[in-house]
Amino acid sequence: MKPSDPLDALRLMAWLSPGYPVGAYAYSHGLEWAVEAGDVRDEASLAAWLGDVCERGALRNDLILAAEAHRLARSADGVALGALNDLALALAPSRELHLETSQQGRSFLDATLIAWPCAPLSGLAGHLPGPVAYPVAVGVAGGAHGMASGPVLSAYGLAFVQNLVSAALRAAPVGQTAGTRVVAALAPRIAALAEAADVSDLDALGSATFRLDLGSFRHETQYSRIFRS
Template identity: 45%
Template sequence: MTTSERASALTEMRELDSAALYRLLTWLSPAFPIGGFSYSSGIEWAVEAGDIADAASFRDWLSTMLTHGGGFCDAVFLAHTHRAVEQGNMEALGEIADLAAAFVPSRERQLETASQGRAFIEIARSAWSSPDLDDAVARCKTVVYPVAVGLVGALHDVPLTPLLHGFLHAVTSNWISAGSRLVPLGQTDSQRVLAALEPVVAATADRALVASLDDLGSATFRADLASLRHETQYTRLFRS
């Protein structure tokens, strides 16, 4: 990020008012009922295959997912969705939503992100009504999770920078929750992994804030393979 872009992001963080902060913490809390605990994003197969065996290998796996995989891509989709809604550009919103829905590498990942996106929209509609929500959703054929968060956040005046950091923290925390049950990891090791990923999450958010849709792309072939092979895994605790 340039100096001016970083200054703008810091201003957004300071301008997060109490109502927006309350909603941000609620929407991205593990207790928000979108069913995230049911999905592992292929981590379950990676553990069975031996790719993830301990805290160190798990940290490396998640760091790659954030930097070169779904973490970065979802962050870019969230950022562009938020800006499109803020600008009232519903045509762009529909195009972003279509691209985000097409960008997942497997059937189970599609189930994961689409199911969480629908749940996020429905709960937000029920508890935090917005007169423009139905119209915005109607412009999208499918609302996947990062698009849902960006859309609702913009409609409720949650600034993009804290929303993006909160989203990446929530996604990472959910991955770690899955890993803690699969590896398994104790509570202390789980928190050590989360702490070690703090600069990775921050760097990913910074990249996503200035990325264009042309910058989208991933190189997490083993993670994509894990997601595909999980579909036929014999014993499963998770849906993905």
């Protein structure tokens, strides 16, 4: 695998920026219900909620899945990649969270195939014809492009948190300065999660954010909402 270079860094910033056409702005990963329920009401509660999502919920699983997709891309194992994607989609605990990961993943893969084409990614994409879990899409794209896995995982984790902080700025009584402090405080934890995920296997998958999962079901019928999850 080639070492990291400036082009890889620019590619990652483009792929995981708010401007990449995946529709991340439309999803809050249950945060909107958490605000409605009073679980997130200020900077401190937002930081605590996000910390749990990162270390005990979806982000940890996403990083493990992205790392495995990266490895399968490097070995060009499309059959195993398809099975991994099925597993990743099955891990979504609600209809809305399934939509969140599958819509973003499909959009990410399609946009990347068009804007950043490469033969290995085109070949592997044939094993992902339908819905694609977002971490699988990012991991396979990074691996197919020969990018180092560590930066891919760290960038994915940071983008995940930044998107939810952006959602909090719209849904919760949290300002931009507070949101920036939350991102800065969580950055070292994201880096540690990415490092651990890079050497983990699928047996390490698991989460314990039951209130968030139940909240995502309640969000489906929430009276007033601006997000799709």
